Amino acid sequence: MRRNVSLLGVCALGLLLVASCAPGPAGGGTGEPRPAGQSVQRTLVMVHGGENISYAMKEIQPAGGTTANTRTAEAKYLFNANLVFLDERSLPYPVLAEAIPELNTSTWQVLPDGKMEITYRLKPNLTWHDGQPLTAEDFVFAWRVYANPVFGIASSGGLRYVEELVAPDPRTVVQRWKQGFPDAVREVLTVPPLPRHILEQSYQELQPEPFMGLKFWREEYIGLGPWRLDRFEPGAFVEGSAFDGFVFGRPKIDRVKVVYMPDTNVAIAALLSGDVHFSMESLLHDDEGPILEQGWAANKGGIVLSEPIATRAVEFQGKSEFAVPTELATDVRVRQAIAHIIDRQALLEVLTNNTAILRDLFTHPKEDHYDIVARAAPIRYRPDQRRAQQLLEEAGFTRSADGAWRTPSGERFTLEQWYLASGTNERESHIMVDNLRRFGIEATSHLWGVQRVSNEDRAKTPGMFAGSKADPRFHSKEVSGPENRWTGANRYGFIARESMDAFVEGWDTTLGRSQRVQHMAQMERIANAEVPAIPMYFRARVLGHSSALKGVVTNLTPGAGGERKLWEWYWES
Numbered sequence: 001m002r003r004n005v006s007l008l009g010v011c012a013l014g015l016l017l018v019a020s021c022a023p024g025p026a027g028g029g030t031g032e033p034r035p036a037g038q039s040v041q042r043t044l045v046m047v048h049g050g051e052n053i054s055y056a057m058k059e060i061q062p063a064g065g066t067t068a069n070t071r072t073a074e075a076k077y078l079f080n081a082n083l084v085f086l087d088e089r090s091l092p093y094p095v096l097a098e099a100i101p102e103l104n105t106s107t108w109q110v111l112p113d114g115k116m117e118i119t120y121r122l123k124p125n126l127t128w129h130d131g132q133p134l135t136a137e138d139f140v141f142a143w144r145v146y147a148n149p150v151f152g153i154a155s156s157g158g159l160r161y162v163e164e165l166v167a168p169d170p171r172t173v174v175q176r177w178k179q180g181f182p183d184a185v186r187e188v189l190t191v192p193p194l195p196r197h198i199l200e201q202s203y204q205e206l207q208p209e210p211f212m213g214l215k216f217w218r219e220e221y222i223g224l225g226p227w228r229l230d231r232f233e234p235g236a237f238v239e240g241s242a243f244d245g246f247v248f249g250r251p252k253i254d255r256v257k258v259v260y261m262p263d264t265n266v267a268i269a270a271l272l273s274g275d276v277h278f279s280m281e282s283l284l285h286d287d288e289g290p291i292l293e294q295g296w297a298a299n300k301g302g303i304v305l306s307e308p309i310a311t312r313a314v315e316f317q318g319k320s321e322f323a324v325p326t327e328l329a330t331d332v333r334v335r336q337a338i339a340h341i342i343d344r345q346a347l348l349e350v351l352t353n354n355t356a357i358l359r360d361l362f363t364h365p366k367e368d369h370y371d372i373v374a375r376a377a378p379i380r381y382r383p384d385q386r387r388a389q390q391l392l393e394e395a396g397f398t399r400s401a402d403g404a405w406r407t408p409s410g411e412r413f414t415l416e417q418w419y420l421a422s423g424t425n426e427r428e429s430h431i432m433v434d435n436l437r438r439f440g441i442e443a444t445s446h447l448w449g450v451q452r453v454s455n456e457d458r459a460k461t462p463g464m465f466a467g468s469k470a471d472p473r474f475h476s477k478e479v480s481g482p483e484n485r486w487t488g489a490n491r492y493g494f495i496a497r498e499s500m501d502a503f504v505e506g507w508d509t510t511l512g513r514s515q516r517v518q519h520m521a522q523m524e525r526i527a528n529a530e531v532p533a534i535p536m537y538f539r540a541r542v543l544g545h546s547s548a549l550k551g552v553v554t555n556l557t558p559g560a561g562g563e564r565k566l567w568e569w570y571w572e573s
Contacts, residue, residue, distance in 0.1 A: 307555050313467065317461055333395040364558050
């Protein structure tokens, strides 16, 4: 993987990419003068480090699932549309729907028994990429698929609160909810549509595994997005062409191509050479920004955008049968001690050039309710070796003459730190491990490989895992296990001494804003004291794009949408 490469080396790599990344015949670029008045057209080439296992907005997973870095979520917006999307401020706006439902109106009703009905009216004359009309029955069919427990996602997100979908007529979708759910409109992926005319017969005839293995999900995908999939080359790229029937009209750029480059050195070189025009989210990080800016400085060939909204946290194994040492799961003092050993500020400075925001809580400092939750969760974990030693000694750990720590059972205190192969994860892991080893803990760094890793393997991580945990939700019913195919949101099985379940459920179901914020404050309070995870920092997500590409939107909050209104992008004349 990349790191510490010189600008000269990056540019040299770019010379090797012309053949592999250059757009196909539809991309233009003959060198001949363009007739007066003709708009600029070329293939928009985007780069990402991972490949999709499905282009459906909501994936049904093969047995065991796969790691997140094999999914390029942003690429899905090229080929899909939904009832609503979220803008750069995380606010919903209508896409396939005519309007956003409003609480306590005929479009969003809370029933006497506490259940809800939300009604969407589809815009007229919507079609799938193959020309077949989109109808409300496509949403009803999608709900039948996603709510089927054999696919392991029926209890995830808002889907677990949906009782049924009905279609009173071809343009009306009614969602019936088992209870109140305040994010019912904002949760874009609750029930995105599926083309019933293509999939229904296969769904009825096939067992789950063959159904999940249909070519439809990748090679032959049919969606509703601004571009339709033309070509898919496994492990290499996917291409699409402009869809005339897109809900907002034909996109301004005719062709798109997403190329997969797991080595970010190669991706940077492709951006600087001009063979790639946009880097998708989660590929580049803070320290790549200066490289791009320096490379583009002379010819002003590109623009670097920075969004300090990417969540970063370290989660601890909460299941005693998998945790090593066992006390990592059973004694809060061990987790608190580790939180006092790891120097997050130093990590931020070394890894992000001070562009990240220190993350004391899960909530982003720019959220409007941050001050309320911060008052409820006052503990701030800063480097404090004296306090860490005190906590470990209280937990029954001892320190030998050579400075090494031993568990209450007399074994060497060993701790595995795991990470995924992307961005600066490797450097981050080694720095944290160095912090721990200097304190006397025999910590080791471990990489989950670039190949697919099952959800079960991830859930059984024995020590701690560095990832992108976004919120303090740790519900006992969301613990990952064989019954949900290891896809539960509480991946590592943390169960607090004071139950968090009621506050998670309150956050999920309370419609009143002020009461809902109080539930979040209580979740933050418990997580702050119990330390199921260490919130690390909000990294600056770096996006690089060609100067000739216009209309690129910068996201402002962690929950912002991934589609960035791609259909409005255009080439400068």
